[in-house]
Amino acid sequence: MNAHHIFRIALTALIASTFAASPSYAISGSVRITVAKAGLVVGAGGGRGVLSFRHRSYPFTIKGLSLGLIAGASINRLVGRADYINELSDFSGSYSTVGAGAALVGGASGVQLRNDKGVIISLQGAKAGVEASANLGIVVITLDPSRSTPD
Numbered sequence: 001m002n003a004h005h006i007f008r009i010a011l012t013a014l015i016a017s018t019f020a021a022s023p024s025y026a027i028s029g030s031v032r033i034t035v036a037k038a039g040l041v042v043g044a045g046g047g048r049g050v051l052s053f054r055h056r057s058y059p060f061t062i063k064g065l066s067l068g069l070i071a072g073a074s075i076n077r078l079v080g081r082a083d084y085i086n087e088l089s090d091f092s093g094s095y096s097t098v099g100a101g102a103a104l105v106g107g108a109s110g111v112q113l114r115n116d117k118g119v120i121i122s123l124q125g126a127k128a129g130v131e132a133s134a135n136l137g138i139v140v141i142t143l144d145p146s147r148s149t150p151d
Contacts, residue, residue, distance in 0.1 A: 026084040029053035029091075031121055038073035042066070049141075051082060051091055057146045058088070059084060066097065066107065066137030076109055082121045090117040092143040099133065107131075111118030115140060 023054040028053045037045025079141040085091055099111030 001115075008102045026090075026118075027054065029066050029082045029085060031080050031082050031123065033062060033076070033078045033123060035076045035078070036074070037064075037066075037076065037131075039066070039133075040071055040108075043137070046075075052142070052151055053082070053085065053088060053091070055151050057092075057151055058143055058145055058148045060092070060141050060143045062139055064097070064137055065137030066099075068126070070077075070128060071133075072131030074107075074109075074127045074131040076125060076127045078109065078111070078123035078125035080121060080123035082119055084118045084120055088118075088143070088145060090115075090119050092141055093117065095119075095121065095139050095141065097137045097139055099137075109133075 009119045021042045022082070031045060031049060033049035035045050035047035037043050039045075043066040044064070045066075049060050049062055051060060082091060093115045095113035095115045096112045097111055099109065108124070109127045110122075112123075113121040
């Protein structure tokens with residue numbers, strides 16, 4: 001399977017999952033994440049983020065593993081939305097991901113994550129480093145509500 005084919009599959013899955021979301025009366029929140037990742041075919045990464053939800057900011061950690069076309073290392077600063085949150089506890093957990101990006105010193109990336117509680121996180125932003133990626137993966141988000149602050 002060549003790199004172009006893997007990238008097309010990942011991009012198609014990302015677009016399809018965006019339109020597959022069902023309407024809900026759940027609340028949305030905004031998300032900011034900084035993640036460092038590296039890999040060659042299999043990638044690993046981790047970082048920290050903040051969920052702004054119901055007029056409070058909740059810090060969280062993120063760890064993940066991805067498989068696909070991955071080569072290099074990067075730091076990603078992403079912003080976006082978390083949709084379909086019924087309760088704060090819905091945000092923590094394992095998410096499946098579809099993402100793509102490229103950087104040669106600086107670049108862009110985008111990713112969409114979905115967990116088994118129906119929460120969908122859509123992120124985009126800047127990436128610094130040397131990396132090309134089109135991958136599928138799993139990330140685990142651990143929320144720390146005890147360290148929340150008012151917005």
